[in-house]
Amino acid sequence: MIAMLLVSIGPIASAQDANRVPTEKTRRFLLRYISYMDTTTSIASKEALLKGIEMVATSSKADWISQYHASFQNAIIGASKPDSAAANKMLNKAEEFINIAKSLEPKESEIVLLASMINGMRIGVNPDLGATLGPDVMKGYAEAKKLNPENPRVYLVLGESYMYMPEAAGGGMKIAKANLEIALKKFEKDTHEDPAWPNWGKDRAMKLLEDIAKKK
Numbered sequence: 001m002i003a004m005l006l007v008s009i010g011p012i013a014s015a016q017d018a019n020r021v022p023t024e025k026t027r028r029f030l031l032r033y034i035s036y037m038d039t040t041t042s043i044a045s046k047e048a049l050l051k052g053i054e055m056v057a058t059s060s061k062a063d064w065i066s067q068y069h070a071s072f073q074n075a076i077i078g079a080s081k082p083d084s085a086a087a088n089k090m091l092n093k094a095e096e097f098i099n100i101a102k103s104l105e106p107k108e109s110e111i112v113l114l115a116s117m118i119n120g121m122r123i124g125v126n127p128d129l130g131a132t133l134g135p136d137v138m139k140g141y142a143e144a145k146k147l148n149p150e151n152p153r154v155y156l157v158l159g160e161s162y163m164y165m166p167e168a169a170g171g172g173m174k175i176a177k178a179n180l181e182i183a184l185k186k187f188e189k190d191t192h193e194d195p196a197w198p199n200w201g202k203d204r205a206m207k208l209l210e211d212i213a214k215k216k
Contacts, residue, residue: 023060030056030066030196037073046077057097064101064111065196071097072114072198079121087125094118109148110198116140117157137161152186155179156201160208173212180209 033052040046050073057063057070071094078090095118101111120137123130141161145154159179165171187202 026056026060026063026066027196030069034069034196043077043080046073050074050077054097057100061100062104064104064108065194065198067097067101067104068110068114068198069196071095071101071118072200075114075118075121079124084125088122091118091122091125107147109144109151109154112140112147113144113151113154113157114198116144120157120161150186150189152183152190152205153198153201155183155186156205156208159183159205163208163212173215177209177212180205180212184209 030053033049033056037046037049037053040049050070053066053073054070057066060066074090074094074097078087078094081087081090095115098111098115098118101108102115105111116137116139119133119140123133123137138161141154141158144151145158148154156179159176162171162176162179163173183201183205187205190199192199
């Protein structure tokens with residue numbers, strides 16, 4: 001099925017002006033790829049689907065949402081790579097896509113958040129970068145929150161960050177729990193007209209709250 005999807009989307013990039021907004025066809029394929037990404041656990045399948053998402057993004061360069069998904073999936077898959085060189089390669093690609101998205105919508109909370117998340121993932125790959133990138137990461141999260149206080153993913157990411165931050169530095173389980181609880185409330189109202197709008201995170205917030213409860 002995945003191979004058939006990749007073959008069928010092939011002509012889009014050549015037939016469509018790379019600067020056009022997404023067509024019904026490109027959006028349909030993007031939604032299919034996202035759906036399969038959410039249901040497969042195979043890394044090989046995810047990487048094959050990622051190629052399709054990148055094809056959609058390349059053929060819809062005026063669509064920040066397509067760029068966002070190409071960036072997000074590169075970042076998520078890249079951060080899971082045990083090899084730091086492979087991880088950084090994918091994080092670099094994630095940054096390229098999110099920079100395109102940022103050029104289109106510089107004040108979009110989702111974009112600002114993901115751009116900072118990518119730097120956070122770089123710290124995960126190389127902890128030595130924490131001293132230099134850490135403050136900018138938290139600054140980016142704060143900016144994303146300011147741009148859209150209703151964005152549930154902001155509170156999720158902040159909550160998870162606080163879980164691993166010492167209380168002396170402003171973190172700890174109490175503030176982490178408070179942010180994750182806010183995230184869950186915000187997720188209940190997180191609806192958008194475009195079905196491809198970022199919608200990840202609710203399950204993650206629930207899981208992290210369960211982890212905090214177990215530590216009591």
